Amino acid sequence: MHKTAKRSARALAAGVFALTLALTGCSSNNTSSNTASGGTASPAANGDDNAPVTFSVFMSGPGQQPTADNKILKLMKEKTGVSFNMEFLVGDLQQKLGVMIAGGDYPDIMSGDDKLINAKAYIPLEDLIEKYAPNLKKHYAAVWNQIKDESDGHIYVLPSYGVYQGKITEPTYQGPGFWLQKAVLEEMGYPTPKTLDEYFDIIAKYKEKHPDMIGFESLNFDWRVFPLQNAPEHLSGHPNDGAVIVDNNKAQIFADKDIAKTYYKKLNEINAQGLMDKEAFVQNYDQYLAKIASGKVIGMFDQHWNFQDGETSLISQGKIENTYIGFPLLYPGAEEWYRDRGAVGTNRGFGISINAKDPVRIIKFWDQMITEDWQKTIQWGIKGEDYEVKEDGTFYRTPEQRANADKTSWQVANKITTMHGYMPKIQGTYSDGNAADPGTQPQEFFDSLKPYDQKILKAYNKKSWSEFFKEPKENNIYFPAYSIVLKDGSAAQLAQSKLNDLQVKYLPKAIMASPAEFEGVWTDYVNQIHKLDIKAYEDRMNEGIQQRIKNWSVK
Amino acid sequence: MSDTVLDKQVKTQKTRKRRVDPEIGVSLSWKTLKMQKQLIFMSVPIAIYLIIFNYAPIWGWLMAFQNYRPALSFGKQEWVGLQQFRFLFEDETFMMVLRNTVAMSFINLVLGTVTAIGLALLLNEIKVKFFKRIVQSISYLPHFLSWVIAAGIVATSLSIDDGIVNIVLMKLHLINEPIMWLSEGKYFWGIVGASNVWKEVGWGTIIYLAAITSIDPSLYEAASMDGAKRFQKMRYVTLPGIKATFVILLIMNIGHILDAGFELQYLLGNGLTVDWSQTIDIFVLKYGISMGNYSLATAAGIFKTIVSVVLVFIANYIAKRLGEERLV
Numbered sequence: 001m002h003k004t005a006k007r008s009a010r011a012l013a014a015g016v017f018a019l020t021l022a023l024t025g026c027s028s029n030n031t032s033s034n035t036a037s038g039g040t041a042s043p044a045a046n047g048d049d050n051a052p053v054t055f056s057v058f059m060s061g062p063g064q065q066p067t068a069d070n071k072i073l074k075l076m077k078e079k080t081g082v083s084f085n086m087e088f089l090v091g092d093l094q095q096k097l098g099v100m101i102a103g104g105d106y107p108d109i110m111s112g113d114d115k116l117i118n119a120k121a122y123i124p125l126e127d128l129i130e131k132y133a134p135n136l137k138k139h140y141a142a143v144w145n146q147i148k149d150e151s152d153g154h155i156y157v158l159p160s161y162g163v164y165q166g167k168i169t170e171p172t173y174q175g176p177g178f179w180l181q182k183a184v185l186e187e188m189g190y191p192t193p194k195t196l197d198e199y200f201d202i203i204a205k206y207k208e209k210h211p212d213m214i215g216f217e218s219l220n221f222d223w224r225v226f227p228l229q230n231a232p233e234h235l236s237g238h239p240n241d242g243a244v245i246v247d248n249n250k251a252q253i254f255a256d257k258d259i260a261k262t263y264y265k266k267l268n269e270i271n272a273q274g275l276m277d278k279e280a281f282v283q284n285y286d287q288y289l290a291k292i293a294s295g296k297v298i299g300m301f302d303q304h305w306n307f308q309d310g311e312t313s314l315i316s317q318g319k320i321e322n323t324y325i326g327f328p329l330l331y332p333g334a335e336e337w338y339r340d341r342g343a344v345g346t347n348r349g350f351g352i353s354i355n356a357k358d359p360v361r362i363i364k365f366w367d368q369m370i371t372e373d374w375q376k377t378i379q380w381g382i383k384g385e386d387y388e389v390k391e392d393g394t395f396y397r398t399p400e401q402r403a404n405a406d407k408t409s410w411q412v413a414n415k416i417t418t419m420h421g422y423m424p425k426i427q428g429t430y431s432d433g434n435a436a437d438p439g440t441q442p443q444e445f446f447d448s449l450k451p452y453d454q455k456i457l458k459a460y461n462k463k464s465w466s467e468f469f470k471e472p473k474e475n476n477i478y479f480p481a482y483s484i485v486l487k488d489g490s491a492a493q494l495a496q497s498k499l500n501d502l503q504v505k506y507l508p509k510a511i512m513a514s515p516a517e518f519e520g521v522w523t524d525y526v527n528q529i530h531k532l533d534i535k536a537y538e539d540r541m542n543e544g545i546q547q548r549i550k551n552w553s554v555k
Numbered sequence: 556m557s558d559t560v561l562d563k564q565v566k567t568q569k570t571r572k573r574r575v576d577p578e579i580g581v582s583l584s585w586k587t588l589k590m591q592k593q594l595i596f597m598s599v600p601i602a603i604y605l606i607i608f609n610y611a612p613i614w615g616w617l618m619a620f621q622n623y624r625p626a627l628s629f630g631k632q633e634w635v636g637l638q639q640f641r642f643l644f645e646d647e648t649f650m651m652v653l654r655n656t657v658a659m660s661f662i663n664l665v666l667g668t669v670t671a672i673g674l675a676l677l678l679n680e681i682k683v684k685f686f687k688r689i690v691q692s693i694s695y696l697p698h699f700l701s702w703v704i705a706a707g708i709v710a711t712s713l714s715i716d717d718g719i720v721n722i723v724l725m726k727l728h729l730i731n732e733p734i735m736w737l738s739e740g741k742y743f744w745g746i747v748g749a750s751n752v753w754k755e756v757g758w759g760t761i762i763y764l765a766a767i768t769s770i771d772p773s774l775y776e777a778a779s780m781d782g783a784k785r786f787q788k789m790r791y792v793t794l795p796g797i798k799a800t801f802v803i804l805l806i807m808n809i810g811h812i813l814d815a816g817f818e819l820q821y822l823l824g825n826g827l828t829v830d831w832s833q834t835i836d837i838f839v840l841k842y843g844i845s846m847g848n849y850s851l852a853t854a855a856g857i858f859k860t861i862v863s864v865v866l867v868f869i870a871n872y873i874a875k876r877l878g879e880e881r882l883v
Contacts, residue, residue, distance in 0.1 A: 220826050279715055282737040282825050287710065488847025489622075497846060504826035512738075512827075 050081040053361060056107035057350075058100075063088040063418030064408065071414045072378060082365050086419060106353035109362060111422045112157030114347060117149060122351040123359055124154035132360055133367035139163060139424060143344045146552045150485075158366065158424045160349035162342050166429030168472060171445040171464030174304045175339055176226075176234055177326025182456050184298055185325065190459045192468075193327050196235070196266050203275055203298050215275030216267075217300035219288045220504060227302040228281075229503055232260040237334035239475075242482025243496065244541050249549065251481055251541040253534055255503055256526045259331065267511045268518045281508035289313075295322035320452050328469050339472040343480055350422050366424055375426045379437035381414065387438065395434045396444050405438070477552050484544030492540035495533045502528050619854040639854035652838045655744075655831060660815040662748040664808055670752050671759030672801070676789055678760065679767050691764075695757025702754075702818035709750050710823060713737055737823060740831035747819055747832075762804070763797055770796035799880040806874060806881065810867040813859045835859060 065086060066073055077083045087107065089096060094115070100106060101119045110116060126148075129136050140147060140163060147159050178199055184206050185191065193199040203215045219227040233245050236259040244251040245259075254260055270276050277291070291297050292310030295317075300307070304326065311323045328338040350366070352359045368374060380387045380395060386405070387397050397405070404410045411417055427436050435441040438448075442463045446454065457463060478484075486493040506525035513521050588595065619640070622633040643649050674694065681687045697705065712719045713736040721733040736742050774792050783791065817836035824832030835855060843852025874881040 278735060281827060282735060284707075284710065284822065286707065287714075493846055494842075497841065501829070505829050506826075508738075508826050 049361070049364060050079075052077070052081045052083070053358065054083045054085055055109055055357070055362060056085040056087065057109040057419065058087045058107045058111065059089060059418060059422055060093055060097075060111040060113055061089050061418070061421075064412050066416055066419075067413045070412070070416065071382070072416050075377065080365055080368060082361070084419070088418065104355075106355045108353060108356040108358075109350055110353050112159075112347045112349050112351055116351075117151075117156050117347065121353055122156035123354055123356070124156065125158065125352065125363065126155045128352075128359060128363045129155070129367075133363050135367045135370045136363070136424060139370050139426075142554060143552075144554050146344055147346055149347065157347050157351040158349045159344050159346055160422050160425060161427065162344035163424075163426075164341060164428040165426060166431070166433075168341060168428050169435045169440045169442055169464075170466055171440060171442060172304075173326055173339065173466040173469060174308075175326075175469075176230060176240060176301070176303050177338060177469070178231075178299065178301050178329045179304075179307075179324040179326045180299045181295075181297070181322055181324055182452075183321040186321070186456065186459075190456075192460070193329060195332070196263070196329055199299070199327065199329055200266070200270050200275065203270075204273065206298055207275060212296065214277045214291065214297045215299070216270060216280075217277045217288070217291060217297045218267075218280040219283070219285065219300075219302070219306075220281045220508060221284050221288070224285055224306060225500065225504060227300065227306065228507055229255070231301045232257075232263045234338055235259065235263060235329060235331050235334065237330060237337050239337045239340045239473075239479065240482070241480050243499065244481055244538070246476065246478075246481055246545065249476075249478075249545055251545055252538055253499065253529075255499060256529045261522060262331065264507060264510050264522070265518060268513065268515055271511050272515050276511065281512070293317075295319050299324075320450055325456070325465060326468060336470045337473060339466065339469045340479065341472045341475045343475070343483065349424065370424050370426065372426065372430050375436070376430065376434075378416065378420050378423075379425070380434075386414065393432055393434070394443065395438075395441060396447070397438055402438075402448050478545040478548035481541055481545060484541055484548075486537075486540055490540070491533050491536035495537040498532050499529060499534065499537070502532075616853060616857055618850050619857050621850055623850040623853075635850075639850045640858070642851065643854055643858065648833070649838060651830060652833050652835055655820075656813055656815045656834045658815075659744055659747050659820070659834065660812045662744055663751045663815065664805075664812070666748045666752050667755060667759055668801070668805070668808075670756045672763055672797070674756055674760045675763035675767060675797075676793060678764060679793065680785065680789075691757060691760070693757070694760065697754045698758040700754065702816075703822065705750065705754050706819055706822035709746070709819075710737065713746070737825065738827045740828045743824070743828045743831040746823065747816070750819060750823075751816075763800065766797040766800040767793055802874050802880050806867060806870045809870045810863045812866055813862055 063086075065088065073083065085107075093113075097113060097115050101116070101121065106121050110121065116122060129140075136158070140158070143159075143163060147157075148155050149157075178193070180193070180199075180202065184202065187209075188202055188206060191198070191202055193202055200216070207213055207215045219225075229243070230240065232254055233239075233241065236245070236254075238245040238247075241251070243253055243255065245254045267276060277297070279287070283291075289307065289310040292300075292307050293313035295314055304324075307324075314320070314322045326338075328336045330336055352362050356362060369378070376383075383389060386401055387395050388401075389395055404414075425436070427440075429435050435444075438444050446457065446463045449457070457465075460468075462468065486496060502525065506521065506528070510518055510521040510525060620634060620636060622635045622638075624632065678687055678690060681690070700708075713721070715721060715733040715735055718733070718736075720736065721730075724730045725733065736746060770793065774796070775788055778788050778792050813835060815834045815836075817834065817840075820832045820834050821837055821840075824837075839852045839855045842848065843855065871881050
C-alpha cells in the first residue's frame with residue numbers, strides 16, 4: 001500500500017517532468033525517446049537527485065568568476081550533483097537582455113528583471129514550490145502574497161533580500177539619520193543629541209572653535225532630494241514612506257503640515273546663524289560628495305548609502321575620524337522609527353527560465369540551500385577553516401581568517417559571493433542565535449573594526465553603528481508607501497510631480513530667507529501646494545495601501 | 556560605350572532647344588532627367604534614407620492628437636484632438652519655459668555670432684603663425700568636452716569657496732564678498748550665455764576664418780593703394796567678404812531658436828533658479844517622457860518644429876528681399 005503510493009507519486013513526478021520537457025521544447029525533436037525517458041529513465045523518476053547536472057546561470061551584474069576548484073561549489077557538487085556554468089554581466093544590461101529576448105536564448109537560471117518578466121521568460125514557481133520545496137515555502141511564508149508579480153499573480157522570481165528571521169543584527173546602518181562627524185563627537189565629549197536643538201547646539205559650539213568647518217549640509221539635486229524633504233516624517237516618528245505619512249492606514253502628505261514647518265523654520269534659524277552651508281541647494285551630487293570627502297562637513301541629514309562614497313574616500317585618505325555616526329532625532333513626544341526592516345526586493349533574485357532543462361531539480365537545489373546548515377556554509381564558510389565556534393556556540397573569526405576573507409584571491413576560491421547575492425537567503429539570525437553572516441555578527445563586527453572606531457563605540461558603550469537607533473518595528477503590511485505605482489499620466493502623478501517641483505523651489509527659498517521673511521515664504525508655499533490636486537495623489541496612495549492590505553496579508 | 560552616350564548627349568544638347576527654368580538655371584525636360592540618370596540613380600539611396608528615417612517617423616506625430624498608451628495597437632488608441640496642445644498653452648509653466656527658451660537662445664545666438672566673428676577678425680590680423688595656431692587650438696578645445704564636464708567646470712568656477720570667478724572679482728575689489736552665482740535666477744541667462752561662448756567660440760571661429768581666407772587678396776592690395784588702414788580694411792573688405800557666410804549661418808541658426816539647449820540648463824539649474832532655467836526640452840522630459848505622457852512630448856515637439864520651419868522661411872524671405880545669399 002505504502003509502496004504503491006510512493007510509486008504513483010514518482011510516476012506523477014515523472015509525468016510532470018516529461019511534460020515540462022515537452023513544453024519547453026528542449027528535447028522535443030524525438031518524441032519516442034521522450035516518452036521512453038518519461039516512463040522509465042528520468043532522473044526524477046528514479047529518485048536519483050544526485051546525478052551530476054550542470055545549470056547555466058545568468059547574473060545581471062558584473063562579478064568575479066569563482067575558480068574551477070572553488071570550495072563551496074565543490075561541496076555543492078559533491079552533496080547535490082549540481083554544478084554551474086556562470087555568466088556575469090559584461091557591458092550594458094539592457095542591450096544584453098534585448099539580445100537574449102530577441103533570440104529566446106535563455107540559460108536555465110536568470111536573475112530577476114522586469115523586462116524578462118514582461119517577455120514571459122520565466123516559468124511560474126508557486127506550484128513547484130508547493131510540491132517540491134517545503135523549506136522555501138517556509139522561508140517565504142510571511143511574504144507569500146507580496147512576492148507575486150503584480151501583473152498576473154505568479155511568482156517568477158525568488159527574492160534574494162528582505163526576508164528576515166530572528167533578530168536583525170545589521171551592524172552598519174544605511175538608512176536615514178542626522179549625522180555627526182566622529183571627531184566632533186570626540187571633542188565635544190561624546191554627546192548623544194536627541195532633539196534638533198541639542199543637535200544644532202553641538203554644531204554651533206564646534207563651528208565656533210573651528211570656523212573653517214561647514215556646519216550643516218544638505219542636498220537638493222535631481223532625484224536626490226530626500227536629504228531636504230524627508231526629515232520631518234522621521235522627526236515625527238514615521239518610517240520612510242516617501243512624500244506621505246501614514247497614520248492608522250491613512251496616508252496624507254506632510255509637506256504643508258506643521259511637522260514640516262517646524263523643521264524648516266529651525267533650518268531658517270541656523271542659516272541666519274551661519275551654520276547652514278550656503279551652497280547646499282545649488283550644488284550637484286558630485287560637489288556634495290566632494291564636500292563630505294574633504295572632511296569639512298560637521299553634520300547633515302541624509303540616508304547613509306547616499307553619502308557613503310564620500311566616506312569611502314575619507315577612509316582611503318586615512319581620515320577615519322572624519323566619518324560619521326547617525327542619530328535619530330525626534331520631536332518631543334514622538335516615538336522613534338528611523339530603522340525599518342526593509343521591504344522585500346520583489347523581482348530581484350533568481351528565476352527559472354522557460355528553457356530550463358530541469359526546473360524540479362533547480363527548485364529542489366534551492367530548497368536544500370535555504371536550510372540553515374547550507375546557509376552557514378555559504379555565508380560563514382567551513383567550520384574550523386573559515387570560522388571558529390566558542391564554547392557557548394557563538395561563531396567568530398580569528399584575525400587571520402578575517403584577513404583572508406578580505407582578499408579577492410581568497411574569495412574567488414572559497415566563496416560564491418556574487419551568486420549568493422541572487423540566491424534566496426537567510427537574513428537576520430539562525431535558530432542558534434548566530435547572525436546570518438560574519439558582517440552582521442555583533443562581536444565579530446566589532447572585532448574587525450579599526451582601533452579608532454572601537455574607541456568611539458566603547459565611549460558610547462555600544463557594539464555597532466546601528467545600535468544608535470532602535471530595533472526596527474515590524475513593517476506595516478503596505479510598507480513602503482512610496483513604492484505604490486502611480487499610473488502614467490494620471491492626475492495623481494501630475495500632482496506628485498508638481499508637489500516635488502514646489503518643494504525643490506520653495507524650501508531653499510524659505511530656509512535662506514531672513515527670519516523675518518520666513519512666515520511669508522511659507523504661507524506662499526502652502527498656498528501653492530493647496531492649488532494642486534493633492535487629493536488625487538492622496539486618494540491613489542490610500543487606494544494602494546488598501547489594495548496591499550487586502551492582497552498582501554497572509555492569513 | 557560611354558563615348559557613344561556622351562556623343563549622344565552632346566548631339567541632343569546641340570540639336571534641341573532646351574526649356575530652361577530661369578530661376579534655377581537647369582533644364583527640366585524628361586530628356587535631361589534621362590541624360591542625368593547616373594546622378595539620379597546615385598541620389599536614390601539618399602532619398603530612400605531620408606524617407607525612411609526623416610519622413611516616415613512623422614507618422615508618429617499622430618500621437619500628439621491621442622492619449623497615447625504604449626503597447627496598445629494603433630486602432631485602440633484614444634483620440635483626444637487638440638487636448639495636449641491646449642494643456643501646453645494653458646499651463647503657466649509652459650509660457651515661462653517658452654520665454655526662457657527664446658531668451659537664452661537669442662542670447663546664445665547674438666553672443667555666439669558676435670564673439671566668433673570678433674575672434675576670427677582678430678586672429679586674421681595675427682601674422683605669427685605659431686601664436687595664431689595656439690590661440691585657435693585653445694579656443695576650440697572646450698568644444699570637445701561634453702556638457703556634463705563643462706557644467707562641472709562652470710559650477711566649480713562659480714562656487715563661493717575657491718571659485719575662480721569670485722576670487723578674481725574679490726581681488727579686483729569689484730565685490731566685497733563672494734556671490735552665489737547659481738542661486739539667483741537673474742544671473743542664470745548670463746551664465747548660460749557666457750558658458751556657451753567659452754565652449755563654442757573657437758569652433759564658431761573656424762568657419763569664419765575659412766570664409767576670410769577665401770577673400771581675394773587683390774581686394775586688400777587695392778584697399779592699401781587707396782590708403783586704407785588696418786581697421787578700415789577690416790571694415791570695408793573683410794566684413795563684407797564674410798557677409799554671405801554670416802547670413803547663411805544666421806538663417807540656419809534661427810531654425811534652432813527653440814533649441815536653447817538641454818544639458819547645461821538641466822545640470823546647472825536648481826530649485827532656486829528654476830523659473831529662469833527651465834527650457835522646453837526639460838519641460839518635455841519632466842512632464843512628458845518621465846511621466847509616460849508621450850503625447851504631450853510629441854505635441855511640444857510638433858510645436859517646436861512648426862515654429863522653427865516658419866522662422867527659417869521668414870529669415871530666408873528677408874534675406875532674399877535684402878538681396879543677400881539665402882538657403883532655399
